[in-house]
Amino acid sequence: MARFIIFRLLHTVLILFGVSIVVFGLIHLIPGNPLDILLPPEAPKEVVDRLKVEFGFDRPLYEQYLAWLWRVLSGNLGTSVFTGLGVTHELLNALGNTLVLALPAAVLGFTLGTVFGTVSAFNYGRWPDKFFSVLTILGLSMPHYWLAIVLVVVFAVIWNILPAAGMGSGGGWPTSWDDVRYLILPVITLSMIPMGVIGRMVRSTVLEILSHEFPTALRAKGLRGRRILFHVLKNAAPPALAVMGLQLGYLLGGSILVETVFNWPGSGQFMNLAIFRRDIPVLQGTVVVIASFFVFINLLVDVLQALIDPRMRR
Amino acid sequence: MAEITAAAGAPQFDEAQEAREFEPRGYWATVGARLRRDRTTMAVGLIMVLIIALAVFAPWVATHDPLQGSVLRRLKPIGTPGFFLGTDETGRDIWSRLVYGGRLSLICGITPVLGATCLGGFLGLLAGIGGRLINTLIMRVVDVFYAFPSVLLAIAICGVLGAGIGNTLLSLTVVFTPPMVRVTESLTTQVRSRDFVEAARASAAPMLAIIRQQVLPNVLGGMLVYATSLVSISIILSAGLSFLGLGVTPPHPEWGLMLNALRQAIFVSPVVAALPGVAIVITSLCFNLLSDGLRSAMDIKLPS
Numbered sequence: 001m002a003r004f005i006i007f008r009l010l011h012t013v014l015i016l017f018g019v020s021i022v023v024f025g026l027i028h029l030i031p032g033n034p035l036d037i038l039l040p041p042e043a044p045k046e047v048v049d050r051l052k053v054e055f056g057f058d059r060p061l062y063e064q065y066l067a068w069l070w071r072v073l074s075g076n077l078g079t080s081v082f083t084g085l086g087v088t089h090e091l092l093n094a095l096g097n098t099l100v101l102a103l104p105a106a107v108l109g110f111t112l113g114t115v116f117g118t119v120s121a122f123n124y125g126r127w128p129d130k131f132f133s134v135l136t137i138l139g140l141s142m143p144h145y146w147l148a149i150v151l152v153v154v155f156a157v158i159w160n161i162l163p164a165a166g167m168g169s170g171g172g173w174p175t176s177w178d179d180v181r182y183l184i185l186p187v188i189t190l191s192m193i194p195m196g197v198i199g200r201m202v203r204s205t206v207l208e209i210l211s212h213e214f215p216t217a218l219r220a221k222g223l224r225g226r227r228i229l230f231h232v233l234k235n236a237a238p239p240a241l242a243v244m245g246l247q248l249g250y251l252l253g254g255s256i257l258v259e260t261v262f263n264w265p266g267s268g269q270f271m272n273l274a275i276f277r278r279d280i281p282v283l284q285g286t287v288v289v290i291a292s293f294f295v296f297i298n299l300l301v302d303v304l305q306a307l308i309d310p311r312m313r314r
Numbered sequence: 315m316a317e318i319t320a321a322a323g324a325p326q327f328d329e330a331q332e333a334r335e336f337e338p339r340g341y342w343a344t345v346g347a348r349l350r351r352d353r354t355t356m357a358v359g360l361i362m363v364l365i366i367a368l369a370v371f372a373p374w375v376a377t378h379d380p381l382q383g384s385v386l387r388r389l390k391p392i393g394t395p396g397f398f399l400g401t402d403e404t405g406r407d408i409w410s411r412l413v414y415g416g417r418l419s420l421i422c423g424i425t426p427v428l429g430a431t432c433l434g435g436f437l438g439l440l441a442g443i444g445g446r447l448i449n450t451l452i453m454r455v456v457d458v459f460y461a462f463p464s465v466l467l468a469i470a471i472c473g474v475l476g477a478g479i480g481n482t483l484l485s486l487t488v489v490f491t492p493p494m495v496r497v498t499e500s501l502t503t504q505v506r507s508r509d510f511v512e513a514a515r516a517s518a519a520p521m522l523a524i525i526r527q528q529v530l531p532n533v534l535g536g537m538l539v540y541a542t543s544l545v546s547i548s549i550i551l552s553a554g555l556s557f558l559g560l561g562v563t564p565p566h567p568e569w570g571l572m573l574n575a576l577r578q579a580i581f582v583s584p585v586v587a588a589l590p591g592v593a594i595v596i597t598s599l600c601f602n603l604l605s606d607g608l609r610s611a612m613d614i615k616l617p618s
Contacts (some may be wrong), residue, residue, distance in 0.1 A: 275473035
C-alpha cells in the first residue's frame with residue numbers, strides 16, 4: 001500500500017507540473033503581447049516598456065514561466081491588474097463560497113444517484129427502472145443554466161417562496177434558515193448532473209455485478225435481500241467512487257454558469273468577471289488552483305479505491 | 315497466407331455465433347436489425363431527422379426574418395396570431411429564431427466532436443498500436459488535460475481567445491480530444507490482444523493493413539457510441555458558452571444566446587423565456603438516447 005501511495009504521489013507531482021505548463025501557456029495563446037489587451041492603443045511607449053519590465057514580459061518565456069511557477073508554489077498568485085488586490089486572498093474567499101454550494105449538491109446528487117441506480121438495477125425492465133432511467137437521462141440532458149432559470153421562474157417569480165439570487169447575509173456557511181433558503185435552488189440545480197451520471201453508472205455497475213454468480217450463491221446460502229444488497233453495493237463502490245470524485249471536481253470548477261444565474265459570489269463568478277475584465281493573473285490563478293484541487297481529489301479517490309479493493313493496488 | 319488474412323479480415327462475428335444464428339448475417343446487418351426492433355431509438359432517430367431538417371430548411375420553415383425586430387411587438391406571449399411561439403425582447407419571432415438557431419447550435423454541437431473524434435481517434439489508435447514510448451508520451455499528456463474540469467477548460471480557453479464561433483469550436487475540440495484519446499486507446503488495446511490480430515501479425519500482414527482491416531472496424535463502433543454521447547454534452551456546453559457571452563455573438567440566433575437575452579424577460583413572459591432551453595433539452599436528450607440505443611444494439615461496453 002505504501003508503495004502504491006508513493007507511486008501515485010509522484011504521478012500527481014508530474015501531472016501538476018503539466019497543469020502549470022498548460023495554464024502558463026494559456027495566456028500566450030493570445031496573439032501579440034499580453035499587455036496589448038490591457039492598455040489602450042494610444043498608451044505612450046515609455047509606459048508600455050516600463051510595464052513590460054515590471055510584469056517581466058521582456059524576459060524569455062522559460063524565465064517568465066519559472067518565475068511564475070516559483071511565485072505560485074510559494075502561495076502568491078499575483079495581483080489583479082484590475083483591482084490591484086492580491087489574487088490568493090480573494091480566490092480563497094470565492095472558493096469557500098463555491099464549496100458552500102458544491103458540497104451539499106454533491107451529497108444530494110450522489111445520494112439520489114446511488115438510490116435511483118440501485119433501485120433501477122434491482123427492478124430491471126420494470127416500471128421503477130423505466131421511471132428512474134428517464135429521470136437520470138434527463139438530469140444529463142438538461143443544461144443546468146436553463147434549469148436554474150426555470151426554477152427561479154417557478155419558485156421565485158410565480159410562487160415567490162424562495163429568493164431568486166444572491167447569498168443572503170454575510171457569506172460563508174449559512175447560519176440561519178434565511179441563509180439556507182438562498183441555497184435551495186442552486187443546490188438542486190447543481191445536483192442534477194451528478195445525480196444523472198452516478199445514477200446511470202450505478203445502474204449499469206450493479207446490473208453487471210448481479211450477472212455474476214456470487215449474488216445467486218448468497219441467495220442460495222439463505223441471505224435476505226438487504227444483506228445481498230450490501231454485498232453488491234460493496235462491489236459497486238470502487239468504480240462509483242471514482243466517478244464521484246470526478247463529479248465533485250466538476251462541481252468545484254464547473255458551477256460558473258449556475259453561479260452566474262444565481263449571482264453567487266463563488267469562484268465561477270470570480271473567473272467570469274476576470275474574463276470580461278481581461279484580468280489574466282486572476283484567470284490564471286483560478287484555473288491553476290481549481291485544477292490542483294481536482295488533481296488532489298482524484299488522488300484521494302485512488303487511495304480510497306485501493307483501500308476498499310486490494311486489486312487496485314497495482 | 316492470403317487466405318489467413320482474408321479469414322481474419324472479417325473479425326466482427328466469431329464462428330460460434332455464426333453457427334448459432336439460423337441465418338448468417340454480417341455484424342452491421344445484425345446491428346441494423348436490432349436497431350429497427352428498438353422502438354425508442356427509432357422514435358428518437360425520427361425526431362432527430364426532424365430537428366436537423368428544420369435547421370437545414372430554416373429559410374422555408376421560418377415564418378419571419380430571424381433578425382428583424384419591432385418595438386411594437388416586443389415580448390408577445392405564445393399563441394399571438396402570426397407569432398405562434400411569441401416574440402423576444404426586441405420583437406423578433408421566436409419560432410423563426412429557434413429554427414435558424416438550430417443551425418448554429420447543431421454546428422457548435424457536432425463540429426467539435428467530429429474534430430475531436432478524428433484527432434483523438436488518431437492519437438488513441440497510435441497510442442494503442444505504437445510501442446510503449448509512444449503510448450506513455452500520448453497518454454501522459456492526456457492525463458494532464460484530464461486534470462481540468464471540462465467546463466472550466468472550455469471557458470478558460472474561450473475567455474483568453476475572446477468570443478466568437480471559431481474560438482468556441484476550437485476550445486470544445488481541445489476539451490473533447492483527451493477523453494476521445496482515452497476511449498480509443500483502451501478500445502484499441504483490447505482489440506490488439508485478440509487472436510485475429512495475432513493471426514494477422516503472424517502472417518506478416520503490413521501494420522497499416524492490420525490497422526485498417528482488423529483494428530479499426532472493431533474500434534469504430536465504440537468510438538461512434540462515445541462520440542454520440544459527446545455531442546449531447548457539446549450542445550449544452552457550446553450553448554453555455556454563448557449564454558456567458560463567450561460563444562456566438564449577437565444578433566445571430568443561437569439557443570444559448572437567446573436564453574441569455576430572454577433571461578431579462580423572465581418576469582414578463584416566463585414561458586417564452588424558457589423555450590430556447592426546451593430546444594436544447596430535446597436535442598441533447600435525443601443524442602443521449604441515440605448513444606444508448608447504439609450501445610445496446612452494438613453490445614458495446616465502453617471503458618469508463
